Amino acid sequence: MKASKLSLVLTTLLGAVLLSGCENNMVVFQPQGPAARSILDLINFSLVMMFAIIIIVFALFGFIVWKYREKKENLDYEPPEEHGNTVLEIIWTLIPIIIVVALTIPTVKTIYALDKIPKGYEEKEPLVVNVTSADWKWIFSYPEQGIETVNYVNIPEDRPIDFRLTSASTMQSFWIPSLGGQKYSMANAETQLYLVADNPGSYMGRNTNFNGKGYAEMEFEVQSQTQKDFDKWVKEVKATAPKLSEKEYEKMLEPSHLGRKTFSNTHLDWVDHSKGQSQNYIKPELYKREHGYPGKIFKEEKLETDHNQHGTDHSQHGNMNEETNDSHGGEHNGH
Known part of the structure; x- marks a missing residue:
């Protein structure tokens, strides 16, 4: 018994020593914008709540185990039969409800706040960036500037960015941990995400929704620049970058x-x-090259056609029954 306890202690210490050299790069806890800070505040509030609950539960557990432990003076003690305690049952029913409400209120308030331009930036005009996800790359379009980038996006600092998300194929999840939370991009639909970068810097974004073999490497860089540097970059792109053709796209x-x-x-x-124009660009047969088996598009029109055919069959079947009944009626009349 003593040997097993010693082994457990040594294993725990060894694991702590080995893991102490690992890099701790939790960018969620290093927010670089108001949206990310709001999410971090919510995470910290939830962690404090859960930690307080754990401390109280374990303290009560230890107190009860110690107080009602077996001792020499109570070896023959038999507790009286009880049929419940109304006050205690009300208390341990209300406590979980209070905990859930305490966690729900700040969560809902934060979620709704993140759907708007961050507080303090309402007077600044957002920069619109259309984001189109595809397997396995990110395409960023600047409709006002008339330029487009792939797998990287440049934005001005201290200005709200209006990301308008859609997908050219499967569903993906757009996430820049340093700047805010994730949001899904879906074909034939548009979702919206407002983010702000406080300072110039480089931040990594990625897809967090599994969508096949290339999912793990579906990343992009967000380069936050001063407004002056951003305007300079836009001019250089318009002057030097090639044109994108529909065939190349x-x-x-x-x-x-x-x-x-x-x-x-x-x-x-x-x-x-x-x-609603994605179906012209989706080619599921190409997935066989990457996955070993082809994809497939399920069309609602086929289901409607089948339904209509069933309806026609029922109608024909009904007419046949009518004809059969008429013929039987003639035979009976003959009799």
Whole structure:
């Protein structure tokens, strides 16, 4: 028994020593914008609440075990039969309700606040950036500036960014941990996410929704710049970057990994995947090259056709029954 306890202690100490050298890079706890700070405040509040609950529960557990432990003077003690205590039952029913309410109120308030421009930035005009996700890359379109980037996005500091998210294929999740929470991008739909970067810097973003073999490497860089540097970058792109053709864009949407690309126009000139045009660019048969088996598109039209065919069959069946009844009626009349 003593040997097993000693082994457990040594294993725990060894694990602590080995893990102490690991890098602790939890960017969620290093917010670089108001949205990320709101989320961190909510996380910290939840952690404090849970820690307080754990302390109280373990303290009560230890007190009860110690107080009602077996002792020499109570070896023959038999507790009286009881049928419940109304006051205690009300207390331990109300406590979980209070805990849930205490966690729900700040959570709901934070979620609704994140759907708006961060507080303090309402008077600043947001920069609109259309985000189109594809397997396995991110495409950023600047409709006001008329430029487009792939797998990186430059934004001005201290200005709200209006990310408008959609997908050219499967559903993905857009997340920049240093700046805010995640939001889904879906084909034929548009979701909206407001973020602000407090200072110039480089922040990594990624897809957090599993969508196939290339999911793990579906990352992008967010480069926060001063407004002056951002305007300078836009001018350079418009002057030097090549034009994106529809044929090249269609090739770019195939399931694959790409490096960074920059264009002096946007694919919004001919397609907006949030408005029901994605089906023209989705080619599920190409997934066989990456996964070993082809994808498949399920169309609602087929279900409607089948339903109509069933309706026609029932109608024909009903007519046949009527004809049969008429013929039987003639035979009976003959009799």
